[in-house]
Amino acid sequence: MKNIVGVWIAILTLAVLAACGGGDDNADASGKKTIQFGATSGPYSDMVNEAIAPLLEEKGYEVKNKEFTDYVQPNKALANGDLDANLFQHGVYLESFAKEHDLELSEVIIVPTAPMGVYSNEFSDIESIENGSTMAVPNDPTNLARALLILEDEGLITMKENIDPLRASLQDIQENTKELEFVEVEAGQLPRLVDSEDLSMVPGNYALAAGMDLLNALALEDMPDQYRNRVAVKTEDMDAQFVKDIKEVIQSEEFESIIDEKFQGFGKPKWMKE
Incomplete structure (x- = not known):
């Protein structure tokens, strides 16, 4: 009888230890x-x-x-x-x-x-951008809206009132102070257009994939969360x-x-x- 009781005590002890998680304390519960x-x-x-x-x-x-x-x-x-x-x-x-x-x-x-940025091999800063310069921008609605927010923050354009800034398009530009000529292309192509256009708006992931340094941008996006x-x-x-x-x-x-x-x-x- 004592042996049987001993066996049951051992089994119960093992069960309690298992329930308490005798494994790695840092693992998921x-x-x-x-x-x-x-x-x-x-x-x-x-x-x-x-x-x-x-x-x-x-x-x-x-x-x-x-x-x-x-x-x-x-x-x-x-x-x-x-x-x-x-x-x-x-x-x-x-x-x-x-x-x-x-x-x-x-x-x-x-x-x-990684933020979107304004990149250029033609100009060294935003202030030196000349009237009539060409600027490549993304042709998809989400990234284009982001690009326009940057340009407005930098004082290069002003947008119409009462528009949704997350869905803004070129048609929503009210004033284009530098008379920029926009070239809409697929976002993945924008790094290459830094060479062929005066300016290019490049999303951060594509900039990094192309070996570009984010800190070389004329301006970086203060993106909404x-x-x-x-x-x-x-x-x-x-x-x-x-x-x-x-x-x-x-x-x-x-x-x-x-x-x-x-x-x-x-x-x-x-x-x-x-």
Whole structure:
């Protein structure tokens, strides 16, 4: 009888230890130890590899990062469970893509983002831009609206009153003080037009992919947070421990130090400036 009681005591002891989680204290409370990230090739994949992953690994996670070359598959892979989180898109795109494809995806936190800039091999600063200069701008509505905001901030144009600045077009320009001649092209082609046009508005990701230095821009975008990239996860995972840990490492001083050292010129979101 004593032997039987002893056996049951041993079993109960093991059960209690298992319930208390005798494994890695830094792993996700659900037992999750691996986080599969996805990011587009370039600066945001670098941000995962050089800033986010090392800090998560200090918390006991193994972080894997899958690189994508398009802007469709990272969200589909996240929704179907192939990824735990992704980093490649701004808020406007995330919201519209999720709605269009009926996906339950949510933003975790906004990260520093490479801004659009005004680049030129012809002029050294905004003040020296001559009347009638040609300027290449993106032909897609989202990036064109961003470009027009920069030009207005720099005093090169004024926009009509009561327009939605996030949907502004060339037709919404009220005054073109330098009589700029706009050339609309696909955003990915804009780095090449720095050579062929007087000025070119180049989104940050394309500038970096072309080997351009963000700090060489005549002006950099003070972008609204809607246009900054963010980490996204499935909505059902928003309360998971691994998601809380992702947010915590991005909010850390260590993360900001890495950004300041390795991602110079990236615009910081509002929460980092407060």
